[in-house]
Amino acid sequence: MNTTRCPQCGFKAELLTESDFHTCSQCRTLFRVFGGQSVSEQYFRHEPNDALAWGALIGLLDFAGAVVPAAPTAISFGYHPFWFADLDNGSTRFKAAGSALDGYPLPPAPPPGNLEFPPPGRSFPQPTIAPETFLARIEAPVRLRLLQLPLYLITFELSGQPCQATVSGCTWQVYLPNLPDETGVHVSSSRLLFLGGYIALLLLAGTLAPNIFWRSVLIALILLAAWWFERSGDRKD
Amino acid sequence: MADAGFRIVPLVCGRCAARMTAGKEQVAYQCSGCGSVWELAGGLLVPREVDHLSGSGDILLPFWYASFIINSQEGVVDNTMIFMKMCGSVKTAAAPNEAPLVFVPAFLLPPPQSIRLGRNMTVRFPSLHLSPVRDLPVEPVTVAEADVPAMAELILLSTLVEEKRNNPLFLVSFSVELSSPRLVSIPFMREGNRLLQPEMNLEV
Amino acid sequence: MATIVFKCPHCGGPFECAEGDRGAVCRFCGVTSVISGDSGVHRLLIRERIDLNAARTAVRKLLAAGESGRESATSFSFKEGTLFFLPFWRVRGMATGWQWREKETFREEVDYDENGTRFTRTVKGENERSFSLIAKPLDFSTPAGEYSSFGQMRVGIAAAVLKCEALDYQDTAARGTVADPLKGVAQARQEALAVTRGGGNSEGTIRREERVRISSEWLALTYYPVWRLLFTRGGRVYPVAIDAVNGDVIRCQFPGEERRERFLPLAFIAMVLLGWTTTPTAGVALTALAVYLLKWRTGTLDAPSIIKLLAGTSKRSAGVQRG
Known part of the structure; x- marks a missing residue:
């Protein structure tokens, strides 16, 4: 019989079924098992609002003195999985667990907010990066979590060049790569x-x-x- | 959200149910009814045994004491004779083969003075002549049992001869194992602003 | 030192004690109680002192005090506001341990060359070794997460002087978002010890060994209230963070007001065309006058400046930024 530890309370859990999902008999937390590694999944509750996300981006561009584009080329909202490990030495590690964010600037740390366990029946995108890959260079993780972050992925044009930005749904913080240098005079x-x-x-x-x-x-x-x-x-x- | 962590515990003696009082910095509380001493640990009041040193005095100062073993690159220090050698003492130990004792002042004292007093007591190797329960109250205990190992290590480091203190390899390898600490009250005499212990030649 | 308010377990009356104190006497029933934090980490709350309206007013005042004044204060519309309670680790206790250092030393030595000329040279002396015991009080605060989007908060100072209360999660969550701590306590301890070790002159130090740990530790998570407001202008969104205790705007990035020359570029064009449609001489004369006026207005005659002025590209006053 396989056994693991509850990622929330550390209680020893016996995996009685073949399912990936298990409930800790001690603290009743629902957790998942990826290749023998127990993981608790948590998410930040958020009501999508594309206009606000775009507004936050152009607000930042406006403040930076850039020529503000009239509309985004594309904007998409979604939850994106990130691995978050608490380590034995007290530090933490945070990394994107999927490839959907490739090319977009990533938040360097989880945003401040209230983390909740997903309600029954609610599903989130699955990680494409296995926990073993994430933990490959990490010694002794105490707790591994899969955080689902509400993010807006925005593509837009700035001075004729395509740009990509990420906006956090938790705090409306904008993650932007370096803006292209604007040369010449732009006349509408x-x-x-x-x-x-x-x-x-x-x-x-x-x-x-x-x-x-x-x-x-x-x-x-x-x-x-x-x-x-x-x-x-x-x-x- | 995790446990808020607070537990407010009324100070009632577990032996005679008398109310106890506590000062701001106090960590162990003496029952004025039966004289027992209690410390808060793990959210509960747990009894602490207090030994009393015989002798005359008008104030009882509490100390934690414990036997210890020092491990270092130079080997193991597990008896009084080897410890005396390590700290450069030329005294003759009364019981050279017994485990040495470290003393940590358990009452409110600034850290440098606390270390100095603990050091002086430790290197004087007092033989403990214990007496029955004293009628005087023991001064408030402000050092928790959990903090004794850290203070004991500092006190033992302060007893080292200079040659060892200047040797980084020795320092890095230095570690202390303590037995379970016990409280002892030691009688001191008031003399103006000073407190004296004539038998051990100590002054606070 | 912060005052923490509880309920007396004996009479239910308000029971106050200073942060870090282990016991206090209830002033209503006289029973002494001691506080145990051993079962977990103390979770303390600093209650918000300003409401959403006061937070909005604080932003308006800041905008009005800027270069564009009233115009700027009225051009931004308030959209929404959320109260966040951000956790900060607070570590108090005693840093105890030892430190050993080896330092290079140098001394000046007087010597004479073959011509008998006196000169001084610097000679390396014996290395200096020092050993010191460390036993000093520690009081350290650090964010329990990444709060750069909220700016810098002086929680350590606030927590030391303000009244705190034990966190009632349900009650607090009903008023705002209670953020989860995402930095481990061990990391907070390491940072606290790093601050302790950081002191002293390290110049010339070639080797340092130390062992410092925290004893008499008093550990708490202090939840600090911060308003997060969104202001908008023309579809653009400007997030603002306001300290919900003292009303200070701790982070905002408002752009300045746009100032556009409307009449002048049109007048220059009209003047030049009036000249050239009259006679070539008048054209040359009025063009020269326009160039002179342009130089006077823009301070330069470079092409981009002239094109910007004629194209009506706006100039912007200094914005309002905090954090």
């Missing part, structure tokens, strides 16, 4: 259109006006109209 197409129309009108008025008086009056009127138009556009923003 709407602004170019407005300036083009304004210059065309001025040229038309300047060439069609019969004399300097009417030319000045017309150009002054166009200037005032353009100014009023721009101010009203700003107010709308």
Whole structure:
């Protein structure tokens, strides 16, 4: 008969069934067994909100002085498994347990929040990195946990270059790689259109006006109209 | 969430059910009714045996004492004679083959003074002439039994001759095994601001 | 030192004792009780002193005090706020042990060369060895998790002067999110001992051996309240962390207000075109005037600055940042 230890309370548990899921007879914690290693699974409760995650990212870009993209190329919310080991010497180890995050910046440590055991019937993504691989270079783990982190994976364009960012659903903290250097001056197409129309009108008025008086009056009127138009556009923003 | 960890225990003597009092720093409590001493350990009041040293005095100061064995790169120190050699003493031990004793002051004293007093008592190798229960109350015990090993190690290190203290290999290999510590009350005489123990030539 | 409030086991009255004290007398019934923490780690709570409205006001005040003042304070909208109780390890006790050091020493020696000229040289002396016993009080606080998104909190100081109470998880969780400690106590102990060992002059030290441990340990997890507020502007979200005890904004990153030249670029274009549509001479003269005014306004005549001004690219005032 196989035996293991409850990852929550350390009580010796006999694995009576072939199932991966077991309940500790001491503390009633549901835990899983991966290749003989007992693991407790915990998650951070979160209500998905893509708009807030995108807002947190563009808020940070805005503060950094970057040109804020109008919309994300893609945004996806999901729970992502991370291995978290408490070691004998009191330190901890934390690492992504799946490959879905490849290419995205990763949180260096678990976020602050209330960890809960998954309710019955709720399933989370499975780790693709085995616990043995994670524990390969770790001596004497006291407790191994599989933490399910609510994360938003966002791809967007910055200065014409594709970028990837991760936003934590627990604290809305944004994890970003180094931003690409912005060179040159970025002028929006709407602004170019407005300036083009304004210059065309001025040229038309300047060439069609019969004399300097009417030319000045017309150009002054166009200037005032353009100014009023721009101010009203700003107010709308 | 784990256990909040707090347990508030009313101080009631387990032998005679009398109420006991406690000072802020106190860790062991003496019943004024039956004289028994209790220490809080593992959330419970557990009795601690107290020996009383015979002699005259008007204040009883508590000390923890325990026999010890020192292990180091130079070998094992498990009797008084070898320990005397290790700490450079030229005295003749009364019982050279007996296990040596270390004394840790158990009352409130700043750490440097506590180490000095413990050292002086330890290297004087007092022979313990115990007396029946004393009528005087013992001064409050402020050092818990659990903290005796750490203090005992410091006191024993302070007894070492300079040559050993300057030898890092010796220091790294130095470790102390203690027997179960016991409390002993030692009578001291008040003399102005000082407390004297004339038989052991000690001063606090 | 913090005061911890309990219920007296005898009469149920409020029972106060200082953090680390082992016993106290109930001032209602006179019974002495002792506090046992042996069964686990003490979990203490520092209760929040400011509510959500006060936290919002603190942020508004900070924004109003910034460069853009009132304009900035009103441009950000409050979205939502959550109270977090963040656990911090608190280790008190006595650091006891020993330390042995070996130091290089150097001395100045006077000598003469073959011409009889006096000179001094530095000669290596005998290594200096020192042994010291360590027995000093320890009082250390460290976050029990990674809280960089909340900024720096001076919990050690706060926990030493404020009233704490035993954590009632259900009651506290009803008011906010009680974060789980994700740093082990052994790690907190190691950090505390590292701080103890860190003292002293280590210059010239070539070897150091030491053994320090904590005795008379008093260990607690102190839960500290922090508001996490979200402010928005134009779809952008700005998280803010506010100390829920003293109302200090401990972390925020608000960008400055955008300032855009609206009239000037349009006027420059109009002036240049008025000139060139009149006569070439007028065109040259008004273009020269425009260039002069541009130089006066932007302080430079480099192409990107001129394009930015004409394109109406906004300038930004200094933002408000904490933490």
